[in-house]
Amino acid sequence: MINIFEVNETNKMIEQENLDVRTITMGISLLDCIDPDLDALNQKIYEKITTKARNLVATGDEIAKEYGIPVVNKRISVTPIALVGGAACKKTEDFVTIAKTLDKCAKEVGVNFIGGYSALVSKGMTPAEELLIRSIPQAMAETERVCSSVNVGSTKTGINMDAVKLMGEIVLATAEATREQDSLGCAKLVVFCNAPDDNPFMAGAFHGVTEADCIINVGVSGPGVVKKALEQVRGEDFGTLCEMIKRTAFKVTRVGQLVAREASRRLDVPFGIVDLSLAPTPAIGDSVAEILEEIGLERAGAPGTTAALALLNDQVKKGGVMAAAAVGGLSGAFIPVSEDQGMIDAVNEGALTLEKLEAMTCVCSVGLDMIAVPGDTKATTLAGIIADESAIGMVNQKTTAVRLIPVIGKGVGETVEFGGLLGYAPIMPVNSFSCDAFVQRGGRIPAPIHSFKN
Amino acid sequence: MKKTIITVVGNDTVGIIAKVCTYLAENQVNILDISQTIVQGYFNMMMIADTAKCEKDGGTLAGELENLGKEIGVVIHCQHEDIFNMMHRV
Numbered sequence: 231m232i233n234i235f236e237v238n239e240t241n242k243m244i245e246q247e248n249l250d251v252r253t254i255t256m257g258i259s260l261l262d263c264i265d266p267d268l269d270a271l272n273q274k275i276y277e278k279i280t281t282k283a284r285n286l287v288a289t290g291d292e293i294a295k296e297y298g299i300p301v302v303n304k305r306i307s308v309t310p311i312a313l314v315g316g317a318a319c320k321k322t323e324d325f326v327t328i329a330k331t332l333d334k335c336a337k338e339v340g341v342n343f344i345g346g347y348s349a350l351v352s353k354g355m356t357p358a359e360e361l362l363i364r365s366i367p368q369a370m371a372e373t374e375r376v377c378s379s380v381n382v383g384s385t386k387t388g389i390n391m392d393a394v395k396l397m398g399e400i401v402l403a404t405a406e407a408t409r410e411q412d413s414l415g416c417a418k419l420v421v422f423c424n425a426p427d428d429n430p431f432m433a434g435a436f437h438g439v440t441e442a443d444c445i446i447n448v449g450v451s452g453p454g455v456v457k458k459a460l461e462q463v464r465g466e467d468f469g470t471l472c473e474m475i476k477r478t479a480f481k482v483t484r485v486g487q488l489v490a491r492e493a494s495r496r497l498d499v500p501f502g503i504v505d506l507s508l509a510p511t512p513a514i515g516d517s518v519a520e521i522l523e524e525i526g527l528e529r530a531g532a533p534g535t536t537a538a539l540a541l542l543n544d545q546v547k548k549g550g551v552m553a554a555a556a557v558g559g560l561s562g563a564f565i566p567v568s569e570d571q572g573m574i575d576a577v578n579e580g581a582l583t584l585e586k587l588e589a590m591t592c593v594c595s596v597g598l599d600m601i602a603v604p605g606d607t608k609a610t611t612l613a614g615i616i617a618d619e620s621a622i623g624m625v626n627q628k629t630t631a632v633r634l635i636p637v638i639g640k641g642v643g644e645t646v647e648f649g650g651l652l653g654y655a656p657i658m659p660v661n662s663f664s665c666d667a668f669v670q671r672g673g674r675i676p677a678p679i680h681s682f683k684n
Numbered sequence: 685m686k687k688t689i690i691t692v693v694g695n696d697t698v699g700i701i702a703k704v705c706t707y708l709a710e711n712q713v714n715i716l717d718i719s720q721t722i723v724q725g726y727f728n729m730m731m732i733a734d735t736a737k738c739e740k741d742g743g744t745l746a747g748e749l750e751n752l753g754k755e756i757g758v759v760i761h762c763q764h765e766d767i768f769n770m771m772h773r774v
Binding site: 231232233234236237238239240241292295296297298299481484485487488 | 689691717719720721723728730732741742743746747761762763764765766767768769770771772
């Protein structure tokens with residue numbers, strides 16, 4: 231039988247170390263809503279989402295109360311809209327009407343984000359996909375809760391450099407379209423390489439075409455729990471350190487598995503995956519950077535950071551895999567700058583640069599995330615950064631992502647405030663040498679030799 | 685049987701157990717086991733209870749016990765036992 235010490239340990243994690251379930255995300259396929267008539271399409275989308283997700287928020291809150299574990303976000307991901315709207319949308323404004331329908335659905339059912347205003351163009355773009363991408367700035371400016379993502383490359387297909395070039399321009403245009411809100415639109419826009427179909431985390435969540443009609447995916451968190459646990463093994467060797475991370479990740483993930491199972495049962499929707507992530511928030515004691523410091527670095531970004539992050543990411547997976555019935559999504563440590571107080575401090579003190587962050591993305595679960603850069607950064611420079619990050623993902627057979635925010639009207643040394651979970655960020659300098667000629671070439675970067683496995 | 689874990693943490697005072705047990709009895713909650721310890725000077729009690737006959741759902745029970753805790757000046761949690769089983773038992 232459970233004893234008082236085990237009960238106290240769990241409740242201490244929840245109350246003092248910010249253990250929570252970060253998100254229950256319902257993936258909903260919109261493929262059966264496809265219609266050549268735009269109004270009919272919007273109506274079908276509205277009805278399907280509001281029917282399927284009607285009880286999502288109430289169920290999440292119910293589980294939170296009964297088990298005493300916070301379920302921070304309830305969210306929805308849908309089939310990439312470029313596929314759903316292809317038959318009906320003839321101009322960018324047509325796609326924007328779908329974005330507005332999604333926004334309306336999100337408000338109606340009470341979720342804080344809905345993801346899937348997306349296009350998957352890792353090898354080539356259909357006219358509909360290009361149209362959707364070109365509609366992103368307006369869609370992000372005129373909606374509140376809709377998140378957008380574009381997959382521009384994969385290990386199997388190589389990198390679509392035409393799409394990369396276009397996304398450099400689109401990120402900048404989105405920043406411009408939302409300049410009144412410090413370019414907030416870019417915080418809801420992710421450029422991927424090797425995007426997963428079952429990611430529950432925003433802003434990159436979409437419901438892939440390989441998925442069932444409706445599923446429940448859950449993302450766990452708990453950087454604070456890992457940090458606290460590691461305080462017990464200060465000065466011990468790497469074997470002991472890794473063992474402690476694994477044990478802690480196991481416990482954290484079990485909670486995610488429990489919540490996923492319960493949500494699936496109560497909503498009568500099949501369980502998809504648990505995403506084993508260490509997702510920080512701006513709250514004190516909920517930081518991945520603080521774990522890196524606890525491992526032995528003065529600040530995140532110091533020499534040794536990439537190695538420390540590599541071992542952290544790997545041990546989280548090893549501990550988490552056994553704890554969950556099925557894992558997927560991004561699974562690993564997230565290193566967003568604006569959402570992690572330790573990262574913000576490291577940037578402000580000069581310990582952490584964009585280049586070091588790029589190196590860190592080779593070994594963690596995502597990429598350059600929530601990084602504010604000067605508003606006068608060129609579109610080709612943004613495209614160059616996207617290409618670099620995609621190359622890391624393509625060659626290492628992992629997901630990489632870019633969520634950069636060129637803050638219009640602001641420069642290095644200034645700060646941008648997004649509020650809530652999105653946090654605030656110091657604007658970081660970007661290498662000012664040009665990559666214009668590289669980006670202008672057009673075409674594709676071929677898939678690497680090790681992708682030919684058949 | 686539907687097992688629930690009830691924890692009470694706070695400054696020790698007269699009648700904590702009595703008040704919690706009275707509430708549980710009124711709601712048809714059967715206490716299976718009680719353990720108690722002092723952690724860093726705080727009164728710390730855990731009950732394992734069976735809520736199968738209770739008409740209120742888990743969320744309501746948790747909310748009412750939380751409010752009772754506020755009246756007494758302690759923190760009371762009421763959680764489904766599965767969260768602990770999942771975390772501490774393979």
